[in-house]
Amino acid sequence: MFKNKKLFKMALVTSMAALMLAACGGGEKEDSKDVLAQIKDQKKIVFGVKHDTRLFGLKNPSTGKVEGFDIDLSKALAEEMFGSDVKPEYKEVTSKTRVGLLNNGKVDAVVATMTINEERKKEVDFTDVYFDAGQSLLVKKGSKIQGLDDLKKGTKVLAVKGSTSAVNIREKAPETEVLEYENYAEAFTALKSGKGDALTTDDAILYGMAEEDPSYELVGGTFTEEPYGIAVKKGNKELVDELNKALKSLKDSGKYDEIKSKWIKEK
Structure with missing residues (x-):
């Protein structure tokens, strides 16, 4: 009796393994397409x-x-x-x-x-x-920040997670503090609420923000090439x-x- 049960279990495991292999094989075929x-x-x-x-x-x-x-x-x-x-x-x-x-x-x-x-x-x-775009800075009109040279210790720049902008600004302005947000909407909201001195990303994107709220402007020109x-x-x-x-x-x-x-x- 015990022997039969053991054989049954072995057959069941073998069948299940065969089914899993077949399923995996089908997935690989689809993935390779x-x-x-x-x-x-x-x-x-x-x-x-x-x-x-x-x-x-x-x-x-x-x-x-x-x-x-x-x-x-x-x-x-x-x-x-x-x-x-x-x-x-x-x-x-x-x-x-x-x-x-x-x-x-x-x-x-x-x-x-x-x-x-x-x-x-x-x-x-x-x-x-x-x-073709280029990275720039967005600030409130009248801001003391007018370019990269103004990003000293004590200043805060807002950027978006996963973007090249966050990497670039740390290289270009190593003394400034970089705060990263999930998306551009959150970053722009943070800038407008005073959580940072400037927001950085590609100029084409910043123009859209300045169009949305004309009290903000781009400063300092572009300091990278963003194709x-x-x-x-x-x-x-x-x-x-x-x-x-x-x-x-x-x-x-x-x-x-x-x-x-x-x-x-x-x-």
Whole structure:
């Protein structure tokens, strides 16, 4: 009797192991499938975009829709690449979450004011540059802070977690205290409530904040180069190539400039 029970348990364990291996094998097959092929099969492409960045990706509270340069550009890219066969969808990302959401398959491509740099290239693949920005400072009009040289010991600069801006400002102004927030909305609210002397990020994003509240202004010019690229999961060369082709086509046709001029006013 005991022997039969033992054999039964062994057979049960073996069967379960076989089922688990089969399930894992199926998962690996799906994971190994390139993102471009999945997009075409599912007839949708999911873009990771910001919801808190005026001019680039901001959720309109009255309509519930996300609006901005990154949104319009990604729509145009999807149409250029797939016509009406693939529907663009959008998922919120932040500077802190965008790489993780991309690599776990929650989004197919990130179009979210993401600066191309060597460190990030180790984690994701980038397209060609789609927008050139530069880091600057936003302050209350009349502030004594008028540039990097004014960021001395005792001053506080606000930045966003996961952004290159926080890293850069620590290098450029090592004496200042850097306070990091989850997103741009929180950082700007903190600046307006007096928790810092300046807010730093890319100038294009800061212009959006100054447009929202004209009592704030950009100072000191730009002190870095911030080329934005579209990020995809590493190893998806075909998707990168298709995005680059579509981006070039939009620039050649004038559609890119049309989208840019709608959102970004040259200062």
